[in-house]
Structure formats: C-alpha cells, structure tokens
Amino acid sequence: MKTVPESNAELLSVEDTHKDIASLTAVLERRQAEQKAYDILKRPSIRKALDEIISSGACKDEEEAIEKALRILLTAIR
Amino acid sequence: MKINSRYSSSNKIVAISNTGPLISAFQCSGTEILKHYFSVIYITVSEIVELSKHGWAKEIDEMINGGLVKVIEQLTEQEKREAEQIAKSIASESTSGDPDWHNHLPEAEAISLMQHRRHLMIDIMLIDEKAARKVAQKLKLEFTGFPGITGRAGMDGLISQDMIRQMLRLCQKKGTHYSDELIETIAQTYGR
Numbered sequence: 001m002k003t004v005p006e007s008n009a010e011l012l013s014v015e016d017t018h019k020d021i022a023s024l025t026a027v028l029e030r031r032q033a034e035q036k037a038y039d040i041l042k043r044p045s046i047r048k049a050l051d052e053i054i055s056s057g058a059c060k061d062e063e064e065a066i067e068k069a070l071r072i073l074l075t076a077i078r
Numbered sequence: 079m080k081i082n083s084r085y086s087s088s089n090k091i092v093a094i095s096n097t098g099p100l101i102s103a104f105q106c107s108g109t110e111i112l113k114h115y116f117s118v119i120y121i122t123v124s125e126i127v128e129l130s131k132h133g134w135a136k137e138i139d140e141m142i143n144g145g146l147v148k149v150i151e152q153l154t155e156q157e158k159r160e161a162e163q164i165a166k167s168i169a170s171e172s173t174s175g176d177p178d179w180h181n182h183l184p185e186a187e188a189i190s191l192m193q194h195r196r197h198l199m200i201d202i203m204l205i206d207e208k209a210a211r212k213v214a215q216k217l218k219l220e221f222t223g224f225p226g227i228t229g230r231a232g233m234d235g236l237i238s239q240d241m242i243r244q245m246l247r248l249c250q251k252k253g254t255h256y257s258d259e260l261i262e263t264i265a266q267t268y269g270r
Contacts, residue, residue, distance in 0.1 A: 011206055
C-alpha cells in the first residue's frame with residue numbers, strides 16, 4: 001500500500017507555487033550564469049590577460065578587472 | 079514520461095529533498111523532470127526509512143541505483159542536534175499537522191544539511207510541507223516544491239498544460255493534497 005507521510009499537513013497554496021517557480025528559475029539562471037562565467041574564465045587567453053592586468057597593479061582582482069574592462073568597452077562603443 | 083532535456087549536465091543544479099516532492103514524482107511517473115533539472119538530489123537515511131514506511135522503497139532504490147539520488151549516510155553530532163531543534167520548530171508551526179517533532183526529523187535533517195554541508199554545493203531544497211518551508215524561509219534557504227518544478231517544466235515547454243494538469247491530478251488522486259485551484263492555476267499559468 002502506497003501512502004503519503006503527514007497526510008493532514010497543510011500543503012501549498014497557489015501563491016506558494018508562484019514563489020517556488022520564481023525561486024527555481026532564479027537558481028537555474030544563476031547556475032547558467034556561473035557556468036558561462038567559468039567557461040570564459042578558464043580560457044588560457046583570458047587567464048593570461050587577467051593575470052597581466054592584476055600583476056601590473058591596474059586592478060586589484062579579477063572582479064575589478066572584468067568590471068573595468070566592460071566599462072571601457074561600453075565607453076568605446078557609445 | 080519522455081522529455082527532451084535542453085540542459086547540459088553542467089547547467090543542472092544540486093538539490094536536497096524531503097520525501098514529499100519525491101513521492102509526488104513517483105505518483106505521477108514524473109522522475110524524468112527531476113533528471114532534467116537536477117544533477118544530484120541528496121536525501122538522508124531517515125528519508126529512506128520514511129519512504130519505505132509509505133511503500134516507496136522500490137522507487138527510491140531505482141533512483142539511487144540510477145545515480146540521481148545520493149544518500150547522506152550519517153550526520154555529525156552538531157547536525158543531529160540542530161536537526162532536532164529544527165524538527166521542534168516545524169512541529170510547533172500552526173500549519174504542521176503533527177505536533178510530534180520526531181516525525182519531522184527527515185525534513186529537519188535536510189534543512190540542517192543544507193546549512194552545514196557547503197561542500198556539497200546544494201542549490202535548492204525540494205519540500206512541499208508548509209510548516210517545514212516556513213522554517214526554511216526563516217533560515218533564508220532557497221526551496222521549491224513539486225508543483226513548482228512542473229510549472230517550470232511547463233514554462234520550458236517540456237510538458238504541456240494538459241500534462242501538468244494530469245500529473246498533479248494523479249498526485250492528488252494518490253493522496254497528495256494539491257488543491258483543484260492550485261492544479262488548474264499552475265496548468266493555465268505555466269503550461270502551453
């Protein structure tokens with residue numbers, strides 16, 4: 001006989017489920033973004049560029065280097 | 079149920095689950111959806127005991143053998159102590175249908191492990207029981223339930239509106255308390 005535990009417990013409302021879908025979506029999107037970032041950062045040419053930028057003292061870490069690079073690119077294309 | 083997976087294994091996420099969402103997946107033969115989104119689903123030994131007690135031993139064994147579900151065999155003393163406190167909090171919630179905290183240990187252990195086992199990189203907890211979700215929310219943990227997973231699968235076009243309806247109705251028919259309103263709203267809002 002197959003049953004469910006705590007069959008008298010209150011279960012989900014419609015509102016709970018809308019929030020659940022938003023949470024799951026956010027987690028899936030974060031995972032995809034992390035994977036994308038990882039794929040880019042593991043490229044030897046990108047690694048080399050980042051190492052060079054950081055060792056020159058122009059940026060203190062990878063985050064700063066990426067942010068600055070994007071800002072410079074944005075300024076260049078505007 | 080066959081679905082086309084568009085996620086590569088590196089884009090899948092890691093979950094820790096309570097028994098409810100797994101039972102729902104078993105009830106409606108919806109485990110393929112879980113395989114689509116999750117690379118690993120952790121459970122504890124007490125959850126296996128609970129699943130077996132309710133007649134789902136064969137199904138959970140298949141999922142363990144298939145590699146999607148992994149069992150966390152043992153909790154540390156600290157994790158056990160914390161799980162006990164969490165179980166007591168769940169039992170004292172007004173939405174809990176069972177005032178005996180011992181019966182809330184499986185979900186409490188999952189909550190405790192999600193907080194302590196950072197190296198497992200658990201992204202989200204799968205939990206349908208309202209009282210346990212309230213406690214997880216207070217601890218700022220990410221969670222979702224089985225209807226939420228079917229809704230997301232509907233958004234992704236993996237299952238149709240009618241399929242969402244059929245799956246959740248099957249769960250309902252087999253004893254899971256999903257309301258008619260919930261089923262219809264999820265099917266209409268997220269299904270195509």
